[in-house]
Amino acid sequence: MGAAAFAPSALGEEVPKAIDTLPPDAPQRRLSLVADEIEVPLLGADKPPTSRFCAYNGKPFLTLRAPQGTRLMVEFENKLPDPTTVHWHGIRGPYIFDGVAPITQPIVPAGGRFFYNVPLPDPGFYFFHPHCDETGQVGRGLVGLLFVENPREAQVRFDVEHIIAVKDWRLDDAGRWLKMFTDEGASTAGTFGTVRAVNGSPVAPRAEAPAYGDVRVRTIIADATRVIDFGCDTDDAAVIAVDGQAIKPFLLSEAPDDIWRMGPAMRLDVHVRMPGPGQEVRIYDYRTAEPYLLTTLVAVDKGRKKTPFKPKALPTPTELPLPDIAKATHLDFLVQTAAGATAIAPALPPDDPLAKALIDSLCVGDKTFWALNRNSWGAGTDLRLPPPLNVLKDGESYILTITNVSKHVHPMHLHGHVFKVLSSSKKKKLPQFLADTVLVEPNESVDIAFKATSGNWVFHCHILEHMDSGLMGWFRVA
Known part of the structure; x- marks a missing residue:
């Protein structure tokens, strides 16, 4: 990988190099992406519609597909009444x-435009969303799905692909939006939606598939708060990818507690073998007091015969820069509550382009409730950019031990990297896997490892109110 010849941001000449992950002659696909507000009947066709729903290109859960190795050249236009960005x-x-x-770009103001150069070096299941007023804009629907297709997967055939997007809505009975950020929610487990929904609807979808056929179920938690325990009422179900990254298949029944726990931003691919004609497979969230139905798969007779279930393995990724565990530097991070806005990491040098950068007040919450190693992101009236958590070296390997000393779960996301989840202090049956977001439960320590790539990269909780109230930091890799 070489340094890309990209223009510096409006904040000044960046210290780290911007690393391109595709060759300059990679095939390009141009995309016009518009964020706007639309009206959607979220409570059902017979109920009042909801206005001010945020969507890309006028479509709830806009879904894009592109071949691995493609470069998306994205012309983004913000038609929202508020600033935004695209992550x-x-x-x-x-x-x-x-x-x-402010660490990678300025905000895109209402009516503004921004150009994004988005290489797609890795196959998998990804998504895109704002990183300013994320609680409010994602809360009102501003999420798009991105599938990067691996040509090597053509040999791994499924009869049906079924997408489950878990995203609740905070609405009153008239379909009007309720407040997304609350102090009570931000300081605890998050502010939950009043209407549970799958793929935008309060009615769980039903999908047909051939009896004894193979279904690829692709699930994303697009919600700002919701944590689920993904499970099926069949033993013929196996995890084949986590966060879009292929994993050696294992039965869901072999996972901790026979389920896969997922938090905001996490994705899961599961291979389900269908039963006989007329029978059904039900997919649930088992985290609630009564299992919540996410989807029903209905077996339709196509003249097939029953065969033994053998989970399909996706091609092993070969493009990822994997860490050297034996030579990795160890870093420890505590996820904790905060007494107030604090920053104890070494300050940036005064002449650093980001030393005096301010966070736009519309991009964060009003209060500070959370911290990483006693460092909190700017919030409320304290809108200065905090110093980096650490300065890392490009190409070096690191192991992060993330310890959650709070009473609430935290899905921790590292930008710009795919990391390896090595171990958990609680989940002894947890296999090692590749991911970009990992769930850390109360009184749990999780070890992740990655090879650092040049840039300024944020590390934060993906319960969006937690992020907006301090639980975010950043690494400088140079």
């Missing part, structure tokens, strides 16, 4: 197009 979640690309104001 390409899980994508390894140049940090100056990562969508995080």
